[in-house]
Amino acid sequence: MLKHRYLPLTEQDQTEMLATIGASSVQELFNDIPEGIRFQGELPVSPRLDEYALTRHLSELAGRNADTDRYTSFLGAGLYDHHIPSVIQHVVSRSEFYTAYTPYQPEISQGELQAIFEFQSYICELTGLKVANASMYDGATALAEAGNLAAAATKRKQLIVSRAVHPEAREALATYAHGLNLEIVEVGWAQGVTDREALAAAITKDTAAVLIQNPNFFGSLEDLRAIGELAHAHGSLLVVSSNPLALGLLEAPGKLGADIVVGDAQPLGLAPSFGGPTCGFFAVSEAHMRRMPGRIVGQTTDRGGKRGFVLTLQAREQHIRREKATSNICSNQALLALAASVYLSVMGKQGMAEVAELNLQKSHYAQKVLTAIPGVGTAFESPFFNEFVLRLPEGADPIQLQKDVLTAGFIGGYDLGRSYPELNGHLLVAVTEKRSKAEIDQFARVLEESICSK
Template identity: 60%
Template sequence: MKHRYMPMTEQNRQDMLKTIGVKDIEELFSEIPASVRYQGRLPLAEPLAEPELVKHMKRLANKNASFDTHVSFLGAGVYEHYIPSVVGHVISRSEFYTAYTPYQPEISQGELQAMFEFQTMICQLTGMDVANSSMYDGSTALAEAASMASAITKLKKIVISRAVHPEAREILHTNAKGLGLEIIEIDTHNGVTDIEALSKASDEQTAAVVVQSPNFFGAIEDLAEIEKIAHAHKGLFVVSTNPLSLGLLKPPGEYAADIVVGDAQPLGIGASFGGPHCGFFTTTKKYMRRIPGRIVGQTVDEDGVRGFVLTLQAREQHIRRDKATSNICSNQALNAIAAAVYMSALGKQGIKEVAERNFHKAHYASKRLSQVRGVEIVSTSPFFNEFVMKLSRPVSEMNEELLAHGILGGYDLSRDYPELKQHMLVAITEMRTKEEMDHFADVLEGLL
């Protein structure tokens, strides 16, 4: 068959078969026993030519309400931020996106240097010493942090706040099965981790104390207090964070965190229905050799020219096999480049300014919404760009009605917290205008 993705002509095929010394392609499959050969054609849809294909895919895409068609108040770990045009242009360069892991540094310096720069920027934001070149996502990075803490301390108990993203906790529970970890969840009090309960639960057997700040409810945790509890025993202090918030907030590194993780999605990566995003993983110098995933280091070539390589590979699966620190052998390199371009575009000033915008707008919205009949703002602790409000009606019902008004309402907290019936988590980024927030309040007023 002729196909644009397969250049072989009939003449090529005949010449090649002759070279191989077989009469047809079928003969090349002769080792496969007849009993396992697939008979007939796979029952899949017939092929589409590119014009038909594009039409079909557009039709599918247009069935979805997007940030282009609706005004979104959804966050809960995934945010709509402005992505500067340069980001898309850089990651569309096929030298980046059609390459594989940089195993041959001589022809991969571009990728390696971009990762080195990404690592540096993530260290700058988090206030940590060392970052790897990215992980699948923020949630899996958190689970990897717990297993790293367990491996370092040789302890099995992980104490984690219930104000950590529910999906991250769920993944941690899945991981725990294979690794034999014991997971203790700590309740919240006024939307932040219950410090007293946390203190009671952490002891000599604790491998790590894990919190998120800003937490799932948007609130900024008291990291100074939590750090004391975490380090009262042998356990590590693990913090998950929103990297954009660190343009404004004191970074976890300054609170003596041992591991800081999160997702770089707010840094120039599309929501994409939940992925691909880009986990980041950072630690201190002390634990550098225990970090999972790929890491890029600076060195020189034979002529003394500066260059970059994948380094500390002695930790990795292709060398250590079953003794490796993790089974992960890939990263989200392309999205890490997107995040690096975003951080370069915003720069030292922009990251602060955009973080502040998120703060100002979220606080305007909470004030404006507090005036709506049937809305009660529940968040009392300081928050970044997300807060909780209680409605006089169930959130899922409200969200269906809001859709008709062109609005994607906030996250229904009762999905994960049965005690938070009718509680909505509202995210406000720099994208929301005063007009849109006022309109949201007016529409809610009409529906409640």
């Protein structure tokens, strides 16, 4: 039988299918759609292209993107331009990992199971908590799942979230809460960090958890211990969304009172990829282990006493009665979790500390240089990690500034007015270990030229 590699349907196939269903033509299949709303004429697309022409066309389209290979990025806001060791791509491109599915059969999935177990172990080390799962879709859904867990564990219906948490993560939390009939209360910020007085006034006996990000969306560092004491005094849980790279310098949230620690592993060797995919992580104290979403890989021994790995806990509705499920989350991000594990293994404790220190020092140097521009100021006085907020001169248009610096080869920060109307005229700038002194100085010159030319 003749096989067609590229044509999914021959004319004979089409004739036989139409005859089987009793239709005379393909057009007849659309008769139920009123003619007045059907598209008439030819679709406005280019003619079909051969493989070579299509490849060139797609390359040209891709070339229109301002990627971090050709542009120097000072954009963060949740996705960061960090160095990615070349060994990561080598490992994750191996077919054993690249094509792996859920490791239901441990006897043939030991490599995949061990990789997930190592990821869980690393996350426990970073967060200071006892148990971590096999990963989540991303940091935003991990935070939302944490709110779900807290409500179930405390049997309360209110979640308090700081407005200094990533806006998209708060949107994901609100989506989950709507389906679960949970109340979301947002508290404001003061000097770039969560307003503790407002938080103290908001917490009640109905509060299941307080959700904080550290470093927060503005890059500022929160006082987790003090916030945790406020939450625990009312029997509420403390949920912390963390930048895992910052934990190379900062104390583990679990040691500061956090009951649940989540976050996005993107800074750990994952490319920004124009928005994803990324990999979420989720860690809890031992008391909440059985309420965790997703799955856990455990270490055991076989009958011969050899070390082995198995799926230990899967508390979703596919595996247990629906009313007993903790979440409907399905696949974990195993391939990207592997990439994060490779990053952590090649960096080690010393490397993580050094990279975090570079992020800290370079961002503080950049803040000093950028705030020396006439009219540009520091928005907040609170300590920060590798991201900070600039107050632009009155009348300066952040969107136009971004266009100007892009022309000069720079991706120039995030316009905070898009997410916080009260911060119109403010720019969120991120500086990673990749940025050199020369790049920072040149970015400052270009920004100053753009501001002074207006």
